[in-house]
Amino acid sequence: MVKNSIPLPEQWQDQTKKVLIVDDEIAMSQAIARVFKRSGWDTQVAHDGFEAGLLLGEFKPDVMTLDLKMPYMDGFSVLSLTREKFQDQGLVIIVISAQGQQDLKKALNLGADFILEKPFENEQLKSIIHLCELA
Numbered sequence: 001m002v003k004n005s006i007p008l009p010e011q012w013q014d015q016t017k018k019v020l021i022v023d024d025e026i027a028m029s030q031a032i033a034r035v036f037k038r039s040g041w042d043t044q045v046a047h048d049g050f051e052a053g054l055l056l057g058e059f060k061p062d063v064m065t066l067d068l069k070m071p072y073m074d075g076f077s078v079l080s081l082t083r084e085k086f087q088d089q090g091l092v093i094i095v096i097s098a099q100g101q102q103d104l105k106k107a108l109n110l111g112a113d114f115i116l117e118k119p120f121e122n123e124q125l126k127s128i129i130h131l132c133e134l135a
Contacts, residue, residue: 017133018042020061022052022078023096024070028118032065032096035125039133049073056086063132068097068107076110083111092132096120 019036023029024047033043044059046052048070056064064082068075079093095107098118107115114128 016040016042017063018044018059018061019063019065020044020046020052020055020059021065022046022049022070022075023065023067024048025067028067028096032125035122036129039126039129041129049075049078052078053081056082056091060089061091063092063094063129065094065096066107066112068095068099068103076106079107079110079112090135092135094128094132096125 017040019041021029021032021036021043023032023045026047029045029047033045036043044055044061046055050072052064052066055061066075066078075095075097079095082091082093092113093111094114094116095104095112096116096118097104097107104115104117114131116124116128
């Protein structure tokens, strides 16, 4: 059916949840991916805002984790553009950043659904993942 562009009934479609992890620190993106993978999620990683924009359209994630401080395009810009362009997709955005409380509150005001301050405990992220699975 897929080969002939025939839409699959919903019950036949892959129900695996997908997360796009946007973080320029490789060790951090791997740590976040590990927690999501252990929860059964399909993961993709973008190391800057431009790559994130491409993967949002191709990968079509259910959730995006987003660092605020990145090269080329900061997380605030990615957050604003994502909310503007993908508002109808029901994308959940989790900001995971070492920036101060003022910047984390700004992220919430720009449309982040959850914030998590670095460094974090895996259990904190697992709690947020569980909330995302219920959505």
